[in-house]
Amino acid sequence: MNNYHFTNGLLLLKRGIHSLRANPESRTNLNKEMVQQIEHEAQKLLHEQIPTLDMDTFDLFKKTGSRQQYEQLYFARRKRLTALALMVIIQPCEERYVKGLQNIIEAICEEFTWCLPAHYDDARSIDLFAAETAFTLAELSELIGERLPESLRQRMRQEVLHRVLEPFLAEESIWWEKAEHNWASVCAGSIGAAAIYYLKDEQEKLEAILQRSEQAMIHYLDGFDDDGACKEGYSYWQYGFGYFIYFMDLLRAYRNGQSRLLATEKVKQIALFQQKCFLSGKSVVNFSDSLPQVGVYMGLTQYLHAQYKEVHIPEENAAASFHEDHCGRWAPAVRNLLWTMEDNGAPWRNETYIMKQAQWLVSRAERAGSSFAFAAKGGHNAEPHNHNDLGHFILAVDGHSLLVDAGSGLYTRDYFGEKRYEYICASSAGHSVPIIDGELQQPGSHSRAVLLQCETSDDVDSMTLDLREAYASKHLSGFTRKFQWEKTRGRLVLHDEFLSNSQSMSVIERFIVAHKPETLNPNQLIISHQSASVIISFDSAELAYETEAFEYIDHFGKPTVLYRLDFLPTASLTSKTLTFTFELRRESDSTFQ
Numbered sequence: 001m002n003n004y005h006f007t008n009g010l011l012l013l014k015r016g017i018h019s020l021r022a023n024p025e026s027r028t029n030l031n032k033e034m035v036q037q038i039e040h041e042a043q044k045l046l047h048e049q050i051p052t053l054d055m056d057t058f059d060l061f062k063k064t065g066s067r068q069q070y071e072q073l074y075f076a077r078r079k080r081l082t083a084l085a086l087m088v089i090i091q092p093c094e095e096r097y098v099k100g101l102q103n104i105i106e107a108i109c110e111e112f113t114w115c116l117p118a119h120y121d122d123a124r125s126i127d128l129f130a131a132e133t134a135f136t137l138a139e140l141s142e143l144i145g146e147r148l149p150e151s152l153r154q155r156m157r158q159e160v161l162h163r164v165l166e167p168f169l170a171e172e173s174i175w176w177e178k179a180e181h182n183w184a185s186v187c188a189g190s191i192g193a194a195a196i197y198y199l200k201d202e203q204e205k206l207e208a209i210l211q212r213s214e215q216a217m218i219h220y221l222d223g224f225d226d227d228g229a230c231k232e233g234y235s236y237w238q239y240g241f242g243y244f245i246y247f248m249d250l251l252r253a254y255r256n257g258q259s260r261l262l263a264t265e266k267v268k269q270i271a272l273f274q275q276k277c278f279l280s281g282k283s284v285v286n287f288s289d290s291l292p293q294v295g296v297y298m299g300l301t302q303y304l305h306a307q308y309k310e311v312h313i314p315e316e317n318a319a320a321s322f323h324e325d326h327c328g329r330w331a332p333a334v335r336n337l338l339w340t341m342e343d344n345g346a347p348w349r350n351e352t353y354i355m356k357q358a359q360w361l362v363s364r365a366e367r368a369g370s371s372f373a374f375a376a377k378g379g380h381n382a383e384p385h386n387h388n389d390l391g392h393f394i395l396a397v398d399g400h401s402l403l404v405d406a407g408s409g410l411y412t413r414d415y416f417g418e419k420r421y422e423y424i425c426a427s428s429a430g431h432s433v434p435i436i437d438g439e440l441q442q443p444g445s446h447s448r449a450v451l452l453q454c455e456t457s458d459d460v461d462s463m464t465l466d467l468r469e470a471y472a473s474k475h476l477s478g479f480t481r482k483f484q485w486e487k488t489r490g491r492l493v494l495h496d497e498f499l500s501n502s503q504s505m506s507v508i509e510r511f512i513v514a515h516k517p518e519t520l521n522p523n524q525l526i527i528s529h530q531s532a533s534v535i536i537s538f539d540s541a542e543l544a545y546e547t548e549a550f551e552y553i554d555h556f557g558k559p560t561v562l563y564r565l566d567f568l569p570t571a572s573l574t575s576k577t578l579t580f581t582f583e584l585r586r587e588s589d590s591t592f593q
Contacts, residue, residue, distance in 0.1 A: 313344060392431040515527050525545070534582050535582070
């Protein structure tokens with residue numbers, strides 16, 4: 001019975017395949033664009049050699065802590081697998097794609113390990129990418145197995161069993177099964193999906209895996225508060241929650257349409273998080289390890305909208321292209337293609353979102369055709385993919401951040417080790433927060449903000465945070481930061497109140513900006529990008545300022561320049577409120593002419 005219902009549960013994917021093949025002219029605009037992108041990538045890859053994975057490159061991580069060299073080759077293989085497999089779905093009779101797909105599958109089956117070096121312990125290790133590879137091969141066999149030789153299909157099954165499913169069953173428990181972050185959903189979800197495909201005739205093993213996978217999903221959900229905010233950052237919402245949904249969709253079909261987790265209010269709130277963390281278009285509220293620009297998976301979004309009508313479908317220009325996933329993951333790519341059923345999106349709504357448990361405030365507003373966005377956060381400094389950033393904020397005009405968050409840096413061994421906060425993008429030195437007595441914010445769960453107040457009205461949003469516990473200064477007896485966002489004006493007023501038990505306490509008010517500030521007059525600076533700008537007003541009688549460019553290495557290894565804007569009080573502080581005003585504008589906006 002379960003197999004019957006599971007087969008019918010695949011109808012959404014298989015109907016999508018049939019529709020894609022049977023009537024190309026009926027494809028949505030998004031589908032047509034995705035097909036063009038996939039075909040262009042596949043044709044290019046057919047003229048390139050399969051990247052070679054060798055032990056010298058694999059061992060670089062152990063020797064130097066560098067992940068980039070091996071991972072670039074590994075992900076190039078996975079992107080090749082995904083592009084060619086999708087082309088076999090789109091054009092099943094094109095032998096060049098079929099042959100190319102066979103070749104890359106054979107190469108992956110020959111790999112020393114499916115794990116990345118950063119996650120590898122021994123031959124029985126199962127990391128995110130080993131689990132994803134198992135899911136990919138199992139689903140390919142189900143969806144387009146008729147285009148592959150039987151001997152290769154048997155090899156694929158054998159490798160998935162040997163490398164992932166059997167080692168998983170052999171261990172009583174693996175650490176990530178109780179993780180409250182993306183590892184639980186991606187690893188357990190991928191293994192559960194692979195088991196549904198490959199162990200349909202071995203019910204005892206299948207049920208054992210599904211039971212553990214479902215329990216891991218509960219732990220994953222435990223990492224969210226009831227407000228649904230993903231404190232790992234939007235990129236990890238898209239990744240971790242995506243795999244949660246891919247697995248739960250297959251599991252619901254296998255279980256005859258029943259899913260106790262998908263029906264919960266918490267999962268609904270997590271699904272709604274996506275629309276709460278965009279500034280405009282593809283510009284993201286990129287707190288924690290998130291990229292500043294991320295395209296939306298429209299297939300996943302339309303699936304979620306079908307489950308929860310409150311999920312917003314954005315307009316086409318927010319959609320992720322096929323090229324955006326540098327890891328070349330199959331599961332989101334195929335669903336992005338086949339779950340995207342219509343072009344019916346609309347711009348992100350102008351709304352304010354208060355996520356009190358995560359202590360996030362995100363607000364989008366519009367005036368004279370321009371969008372203005374503000375985001376601020378509290379929380380604590382031991383969150384998953386944490387940055388020391390309590391009280392940090394972002395300001396953007398038409399999706400371009402002027403007061404910025406650097407987002408995720410280049411992943412290395414040290415970035416996830418004891419030296420993490422020596423990286424400027426993870427340290428509070430790289431965020432718009434003060435330096436007190438020469439001290440940066442402290443890491444750890446004890447370093448936390450207390451939400452004193454958070455309110456929204458038609459014209460003004462406000463949030464007040466007690467940030468005393470973020471700093472170790474013995475002279476600091478109190479520090480509150482109040483944001484007053486006058487959204488109908490695009491104007492932020494920031495009040496920082498410091499209490500000190502000593503005349504000798506020092507404060508540097510630091511702001512991280514995207515472009516070099518220029519002086520307008522003694523009490524105002526301007527930061528401009530094309531026609532967008534922010535004017536920063538302050539009292540020059542009590543504050544002097546200096547600015548300096550700094551360079552950091554972004555997530556993809558690219559040197560990137562931002563600017564520190566530091567304000568220094570001209571007199572000692574005992575009890576003092578410092579006030580700054582940030583006024584967003586565009587040259588075309590007559591309000592500020």
